[in-house]
Amino acid sequence: MTHDPTSPDVAATLAATLADVRSRIARAAGGRRVELIAVSKTKPAAMVEAMIAAGQLVFGENRVQEAALKFTPLRIAHPAIDLHLIGPLQTNKVRDAVLLFDQIETLDRPKLADALAAAAEREGDLPHLLVQVNIGDEPQKAGIARAEADGFIRAMRARFGAALQGLMAIPPLGADPAPYFRDLVAMADHHGLPIRSIGMSDDFETAIACGATQVRVGSALFGNRPDSATPLGS
Template sequence: MPDLAHNLDAVHQRIALAARIAGRDPGSIALLAVSKTFPAEDVRAAHVAGQRAFGENYVQEALTKIGALSDLRASLAWHFIGPLQSNKTRPVAEHFDWVHSVDRLKIAQRLSEQRPDTAPALNVCLQVNISGEASKSGVTPEEALDVARQVAALPRLRLRGLMAIPEPAGDVEQQRVPHRALRELFDRLRAQGLDLDTLSMGMSGDLEAAVLEGATIVRVGTAIFGARDYSH
C-alpha cells in the first residue's frame, strides 16, 4: 500500500501553492480522491489520513466498496465521476452524494426520479465537452445553458456546477486554456441566473492549471493511490 498520508499531504501542498499564486484561499478548493480500481482498504487508509470525499467511475465496483465501508458511511462522501448509462442510474441515485458526469438531460431526469424521497437532494454537475473531443462525453458549451436550466428545475437534484475532462496538454499555460474556457462558461451561466458554486476540473497532471483558473474541486487519483492496474 502506498504512503497515503504522505501522498495526500503532497497533493494538498500542490493545491495550496497554486492557490497562493492565484490569490485564492486554499480552503476554497476541495480534494476528491479518485479511488476507482483501488480496494476498499485503500479508501479506509485514506480516511484514517483525513480524506473524506472519494470518486468512483464504475457502478458495480463502487457499490461493493460502499458496502464494505458501510461503517464509515456517515463520514464519507461518495462522488460518481464516470460515464453513466441510463440503466445504471438507480443505484447511483440511491447510494451517492454527488454525480459529476451528467452529460445529457435524460440522465438527470432518471436520477431525479430515482433519488429516494428520504435522502437529501443529489448534488450534480453538468459535464461539458470543453475540448470538443469526439471520444469525450458531455454537452457542448453552446448547449450548456439550456440543459443546465432544465436540470436545475428537476426535483430531488441540486445543480452545483460544471465538470470537464480537458484534452491533455503539455505545460501549465497550455493546460490553462480549456480550464479557463470552462470557468468562463461557468461565469456566463451564473450571470444568467443559475445558482452555481462548483467547478470540478483538474486531475493529477493538471491540477495546478485548474486551480489557477478557478477549480473548486480537483479530482486526483494516481498522485494519491499510485498507478492503476486495469488488468483485472
C-alpha cells in the first residue's frame, strides 16, 4: 500500500483486510480463541489509527525507539492498546521496553533476564514475558538454542513466576513450518505455559492448526514493506 495512509480509501482497505484475516483465523481456530497481533513495524501511525478504528488493539513492534515514537501518543488517545515487542531486545533498552510494552516476546539469554529483573525491581512492574526459542537452531537467528531451552525455561519460571507466560518461535524460512510449530507447542505444554506465539502472514493458519494461541501478522494486513525479506513477525 503506497497511498496516503490517512485517505478514506486506504482506511477502508485496511478494515476489509483486517476483517478477512480475522475470518481466516476464526475458521482455522474452529471456536478456539487465537489472538491476532498486527505487526505495525515500519508503518505510520495513521495506518495504526485506521486499524484501531476497525477494532484492532493488539500490535507488534520490532524496535523500542520506533514503538515509543509511534505509540506513546497513540496510547493517550487509545489506552486499551496492547503492545508487544517481537524484535530482539538490547539490554540498554530494557528499562524503556518495560515501561512501554505489555508483552516482551524475545527473552532469550541470561543477561537479558538480569536486565529485565533489575528493571522490574526499579519500576515495580514487569510485562508478560515469552521465551524465544530458536526452534530451527539457525545460527543467524535470535532465540535460545533447543538444547538449552528446557533448562532456560525452568530458570525463567523460577525467576519471573507468573510473568513468564509462554514461548515464541520463527521456523526456518522455506521449510515446512508445521513440525517446528508442533515442537514449540509441545515444549510449551511440557512447561505448562499457555501462550504460543507462532505463525506469520504466510503460515498463520498452519500455526493455528498446530496449536498457536497468538499469530503475528504484518504484510497480510498492511501490505508488503521495503524490509519484507526480514522474517521476524511478518
